[in-house]
Amino acid sequence: MTNTLGIPGKKCGTIIVKAEELNNCRESVMMQFCGNKLDKKDFFGKSDPFLVFYRSNEDGTFTICHKTEVVKNTLNPVWQAFKIPVRALCNGDYDRTIKIEVYDWDRDGSHDFIGEFSTSYRELSRGQSQFNVYEVVNPKKKGKKKKYLNSGTVTLLSFLVDTEEISEFGLNLLVILKILSLSTTGNPAQPTSLHYMSPYQLNAYAMALKAVGEIIQDYDSDKMFPALGFGAKLPPDGRVSHEFALNGNPQNPYCAGIDGVMEAYYQSLKSVQLYGPTNFSPVINHVARYAASVKDGSQYFVLLIITDGVISDMAQTKESIVNASCLPMSIIIVGVGPAEFDAMVELDGDEVRISSRGRYAERDIVQFVPFRDYIDRTGNHILSMARLAKDVLAEIPDQFLSYMRTRGIKPSPAPPPYTPPGQPIQTQI
Structure with missing residues (x-):
């Protein structure tokens, strides 16, 4: 027990510390x-x-x-x-x-x-x-x-x-596919847009992509990332797509590392016209189709969505998440900009389990973090990125292990890197 002293000569309360020796049980x-x-x-x-x-x-x-x-x-x-x-x-x-x-x-x-x-x-x-x-x-x-x-x-x-350790699974089974998705937020030519391409600094989307991408890319086996966008009119005919390759190549949407994704993102801003509505369900279903084909534990998929918080298909997105909750996949949502993120918090499902048409998600697969909470105004970039890394990855291990354990999947020799399918990826909804 110790007394707390805030003002000299004045007792400001008491803190009682209770301790107990921890048992060495590792189960x-x-x-x-x-x-x-x-x-x-x-x-x-x-x-x-x-x-x-x-x-x-x-x-x-x-x-x-x-x-x-x-x-x-x-x-x-x-x-x-x-x-x-x-x-x-x-x-x-x-x-x-x-x-x-x-x-x-x-x-x-x-x-x-x-x-x-x-x-x-x-x-x-x-x-x-x-x-x-x-x-x-x-x-x-x-x-x-x-x-x-x-x-x-x-x-x-x-x-x-x-009694198994997370590292046993992580080292032997963890092969992750990450897909970046962008939503529409203003004209990229205007400084008020979250997509504004300034010659002096990264825009809000690029900052979030770089920060989060650099955290999670080390968990990927081959560092090749399929990167998709949604909410845009595509050249040459101006058709609206909610599932298009950022690098403009639907047959091979893979980018080399996060730097490659950043480059594809900047190039896409020059060629596509951002357009609403902002639909999440198509890109979630896109990843779910791949996850549904690999249920043996050899591959686990993580979808990274970077968004301004606006969502046009909430009901469909909830249904997509409920359907995906039984598949080997997780979803990380990073919110950028000043908007309210009530919809994203609801999708996170930490307090209230997400449901759709009377069906509840089998497990929690969504982690939401608002990027603005990790911008350190004092300039301590290292500390703020450490906090971001901790919260981005906070739920992925348990989500990963809960899928493997509930299906009786045990660690096995590391699988070969994920190989993109031979057929073109369908980008038209």
Whole structure:
């Protein structure tokens, strides 16, 4: 315990530091839960349930170690499978209490408490069985209502212990295809455009492409990147395309490294006319077609979308992401410019799992970062790019591993570099 001193001679509060020796357990566990007949908390709907997991400490207190995503408008949610180190869950003590609280999500952050239950790693390790169906109990209701039984139940659907390291998969299986996509933002000849080609500095799109591209290009096996654009009229006839090769060669849209993509981007601005609407779904479906043909774990695809935040086909894009969530692919969306990015945050799905026409995404495959948050006004470019790298890559390992593990795919010898298909890539929607 230490006192904090902000003003000389004046006590400004107390910070208490609690420590516990970490167990050397290196196992991780992947679990999935569902709820049944949870309490209805919303006046106009049902509930938007999520789970909060607490590890018990040696002094009897509890520490949050995991939160699930929110499943909207249901009393019978099925949460996504998640992976957590055993050290984080119980510090390797299989009989230590694990407390789980169930909440109804509210937009203003005042989440409604539905109830709670307790278990242990040893109990959970029995897997799906009658032992792992838990009554969700609200102590306040139990004390006030004599006939109160519970606020629903939560059931463990799966429990898988995993001792493999991410690096085992990354070194042996990770072959990534990255596709850059651009949206339309003003006339590139005008300084107000995010695509403005200044002789003195990079425009907003080029800055984001260079920064993010240089972060992720080292994870690609051959450094050859197919680069597509969308939202433009193409020469010579002015047809509108939402899926065209930036280098002007639909038979071979591959560019050598991020520098090659940058060059193709600048050349495309000179030859095409930027044009709305801004549709995301065609380019997502484009990558999904390739990912659907390689489900054995030998290749994993990452789609990089750089956008100003405007989106014209939100419903179709949600459906494309839900469809792609069962494929070996992830999507990184980088927002540029001053616009509000509410639509991009929704697609990210960190708080509320994305759904389309009643179907939920099998797993979270989208990571969104607003580029403006990483421009350091003090000029510390190295620090700001380190923060950007951390957040761009934050979810890719878990997204990658969740696909491999849920399908029982194990590390294998490194595959040959991805070979472009012999037939021309279809660019007309």
